[in-house]
Amino acid sequence: MNASTNSAPLPPLTGGKLVLATIAVALATFMNVLDSSIANVAVPTIAGNMGVSVDEGTWVITLFAAANAIAIPLTGWLTQRVGQIRLFVWAILLFVLSSWLCGIAPNLPTLLAARIVQGAVAGPLIPLSQAILLGSYPKERSSTALALWAMTATVGPIAGPALGGWITDSYSWSWIFYINIPVGIFAAGVTWFIYRTRETPTKRLPIDKVGLLSLIGWVGSLQIMLDKGKDLDWFNSPVIIALTVFAVISFVFFLIWEFTEKNPIIDIRLFAGRNFLGGTVAISIAYAVFFSNLVILPQWMQGFLDYRSVDAGLATAPLGIFAVLLAPVMAKIMPKSDARVLATLAFVGFAAVFFMRSHYTTGVDTWTLVLPTLLQGIPTALFFVPLTAIILSGLAPNKIPAAAGLSNFVRVFAGAVGTSLVSTGWNNRTILHHAQLAEQTSVNNPVFTQGLDALQATLGGSSDQAMAYFEHSLNAQAAMLGLNDIFWLSGVIFIAIVPLIWVTKPSKDASAAAAGAGGH
Structure with missing residues (x-):
């Protein structure tokens, strides 16, 4: 396939093609975000089957996250070099292949190698799915595209623990990886069939080898430091100290190099835009609090309330109910609303939910556990769409993949940092x-x-x-x-970061602007 040399936006898709394309792109997104959490509950089983400790087994999560974090911000550069559609399809197919390799892995080193590949090729899927969906819908329906994307991106991490627990208990841990194979093949086939004539222009950019190596250095070392810090007693461990020093030095060098490099691997200058800066910082802090609580709540339920892993997953699953039901509502109200108002309502809603949870007791019943989780689906539905629209508002068409990649990288990495900080904070308060x-x-x-x-x-x-x-x-x-303290602080943080939203000045129809920029 030859990349299109015409940079003018192509007409949006219509009818059955649009429906099928949306399903395919959404499935690729869902498959990716599901895999970021589905393995969590299976780690003890995997470790037991392979004859290793649970601590060694957690590298299955750590290395996937590190590889994924490194690959996400490379999306913009890879898109310009390979083409948006070709990169998306290849990423899906390689994700399928690495999932199969994970499933058949006979030992831990083989599984970890496959997980590194899986995490790396998963990196471009999230930002590219945003850009592809935005380019497929007419400007006036761009909020529908964003709502559908947010719905799949939100439900995946919620469904992961419950689905992973059920598959592990009922079948074999290998099937948490095998389920990606039919989903991925369908998504790649449909995407190629519909979008093969809608490729974006490509250009041969030189590889910023120094920037890439320093990115791998600081992201990889920081991710491992965050994941292993609690197990190694943080800064009482020379390993953690060495990783931290290396991460800081690599990060400072990376920033200086990328600012001065003619063809940087990551366009840090995007942060000069107030919409991108304010929106990215706001969504990243909010996601860090949201995701870290999503991790520790099932841990508490399993560790202290004697819930099975599958039951703990099911108790957190109602979060997806309102997130799904309100997606079409968001699509309708978004074009007529100020994205900053909707995002503010989301943050206030999150705060209310966490303040409700801060009154839990050791004798809490299932309904009292589930009610705040159910209600949390409402701010979750209001969360991604307005902030994504703010972040992408006013950007030039060729900047969308890079902006989506960089903002998603900061958000996902903030989730890792938040999870580590919250887990440590909970332990210390306990x-x-x-x-x-x-x-x-x-x-x-x-x-x-x-x-x-x-x-x-x-x-x-x-x-x-x-x-x-x-x-x-x-x-x-x-x-x-200790957990009540974490919940209360989470509520306070959501209130405290509301002003970040109002630093931005998105265009009157931010989502339409983003869609116009996303067109190809």
């Missing part, structure tokens, strides 16, 4: 609350000794059994109080 509660457990405290005697009488066991039960309850209470 230790603090445990110490405070334990201060009351003295034999000189008559209330404590009376309670222990009553517990021993109820259990009908020895004092050691009563003490063990009490310690278990103390741990659960400390973890709950």
Whole structure:
């Protein structure tokens, strides 16, 4: 296929072609974001089957995330060199191949190598899916394209833990990778059939080898440092200190080099635009809080409420209900609304949900757990579309893939940083609350000794059994109080970052502007 030399926007797709194209592009997006979370619940099973520790097994997640984070910001450069459609189709096919290699991996090193490839080729899928969908819809329906993209990008991480738990429990962990094969083949085939004549112009750009190597250096080392920091006791570990120093030096060098390079691997100058800067920072901080809480909530349910992995996943799944139902509503109200108002409402809604969760107790019932998650689907539906429209508003057509790639990179990387910080924060607050509660457990405290005697009488066991039960309850209470602190702080952060939205000045119809820019 020869790349088109005509840079004028092509007419939008219509009818059945538009529907089929939307399904194919959405499936490629869903497959990618699903895989970012589906393996999480399967790690203990994978580690057990391969005869390695769970800590070693977590490299399945870490290396995928690191490779993915490195590849996402390269989307703009790769698009100009290869072409938007060709890159998208090849990325899907290589994702399918690497998924198959993951499924048949006989040992951990082989699985990790396949996961690195899988993460790397998945990088361009998210930003390219945005650009392709925006270019397929007429300007006046661009908010529909953004809403559909946001719906698939949101539901994937939510469905991942439940689907991964069910597949692992019912079949084999290999099937969490095999399910990508038919989905990917369908998405690649349909995309090629519909879009092969709509390729974007290409040009032979020199490879910024120094920029690429420094990018790999700081992103890879920082990602590994964040994922392994808690296990290695953070900065008490020389490994973590070495990784941090290397990441900082590589990052500073990377910034200086990319600002002075004629053909940079990443266009950092995009941050000079107030819409891109304000929108990217706002969506990244918000996503970091949103995603990190999505990770620790099932962990708490499994660790302290005795939920099975599949049940913990199902309890968080209602988040997707309103996110899906409100997608067509968002498509209608977006062109008539100020994107900043909608994003503000989303942030206030998120804050309200987290403040609700900050009142959880150790005896919380399933409905009390599920209600805030269900309601969280409303701000989730209001979240991605307006902020994506703000980020892409006013950009030239040739800047869209690079902008989408860079903003998604910052967002995904912020999610990794947020997850690490929140997990560590929860652990530290749990230790603090445990110490405070334990201060009351003295034999000189008559209330404590009376309670222990009553517990021993109820259990009908020895004092050691009563003490063990009490310690278990103390741990659960400390973890709950620590988690409540995290929820409360999350709500405060969402309120605090609202002003970032109002730093931007998107065009009157930001989503239409973005769609115009996305046309090819």
